[in-house]
Each structure stands twice: as structure tokens, then as C-alpha cells.
Amino acid sequence: MANGLDFLANGVVSNNLLLFQALGLFALTRYTRDSLTAVKAGLGILLSMVTATVVLWGVNQWIPASFGLELPVLLLIALCSSFLWQKILGGSKWVEGFDYSLTSGLLNTAIVGALLLSLNDGVAGSALVSYGFSAGLGLGLALVVLAGIRERLEMAPVPKALQGVPILLISAGLLAMALMGFRF
Numbered sequence: 001m002a003n004g005l006d007f008l009a010n011g012v013v014s015n016n017l018l019l020f021q022a023l024g025l026f027a028l029t030r031y032t033r034d035s036l037t038a039v040k041a042g043l044g045i046l047l048s049m050v051t052a053t054v055v056l057w058g059v060n061q062w063i064p065a066s067f068g069l070e071l072p073v074l075l076l077i078a079l080c081s082s083f084l085w086q087k088i089l090g091g092s093k094w095v096e097g098f099d100y101s102l103t104s105g106l107l108n109t110a111i112v113g114a115l116l117l118s119l120n121d122g123v124a125g126s127a128l129v130s131y132g133f134s135a136g137l138g139l140g141l142a143l144v145v146l147a148g149i150r151e152r153l154e155m156a157p158v159p160k161a162l163q164g165v166p167i168l169l170i171s172a173g174l175l176a177m178a179l180m181g182f183r184f
Helices: 002-014 025-030 035-062 070-088 102-106 109-120 126-153 165-182
Strands: none
Touching (some): 025 035, 025 126
């Protein structure tokens, strides 16, 4: 039980993919225009990560690591899971700006990054699914928090040079620094 809680705490707070690993910046800049879009995008990314880790858990025993085939298989799993959930959730009808293009799947670096980081940490078995769930939940929560900050900043007197994405990235950096006190 403590192992699962450790994964949850690490994925959500202390090793957040968006804030500490800088993975998922495409989702940050694209899906944080309002809170509802951020919640929907976070849910889509969470489902994609859980699906990718479940598939990787099932396929991991058949990946011949000695032949160096890990990375292409990981990329294929990540792309297939993100396309699957985009298709199931209705694409652009469900989340504004979601499309079926290859760039949308390739730029979803959070899924690929979560898989690569989990393999680098030596996570396997059911802990891999827990890792994927906590990473997806952490990324979704960061998107929702930063969407709220972005909505509040639209009413604030921000200098013209910092409006839009620059102030959003500054806010993400400040949030990451605030959460650094919770690293364990």
C-alpha cells in the first residue's frame, strides 16, 4: 500500500511531469484557455497514460530488450493509446483543439516521457500502471491549476510582451518552485 501511495505522491506532487520534467508543454500551451477544456484534456491524457502503461505491462515480456527494440515499441504504444482515446472521446467535439493529426500525437510528450521515465526507474508490473495513473493525474491537476491561473491573469494588467504563453510559462515555473518544498 505504501508503494502505491509513494507512486501517487511522486507522480502528482514531487515528480510532476509538467512542472519538473517539462513534459506536456504542448498540452499546457494549447488546452489551458479555460478550466473545462483543461479538465477534459487532463482526463484524456490520464486515460491515455493508463492505457499505455497497461498495454506496456502486457507487452513488456515479449519485448526483446537485447535487440534494442524498446524505444520503437514504446513510441508505438504511446501513439496508439493517444489516438485511441482521441477517437473514443470524439476528438475536437470533446476537447476544443483536439485533432487527429500525427503532430498532435507526437507532441503529446507526456505519454512517451512517462513510459521512458518509468523504464529508466525500473518500474515494472502493476507498479507501472500505478506510475502511469499518478503521472496522468499529476499532469491533469497541473493543467487545471494553470488554467485557473491563466483565467485570472487575463484580467490582470500584464505587460504586452508577457501576455499569453510567456506569462503562463513563468507561472508554471513559479508553481514548480513552490512545489519543490514537497519533494520527498
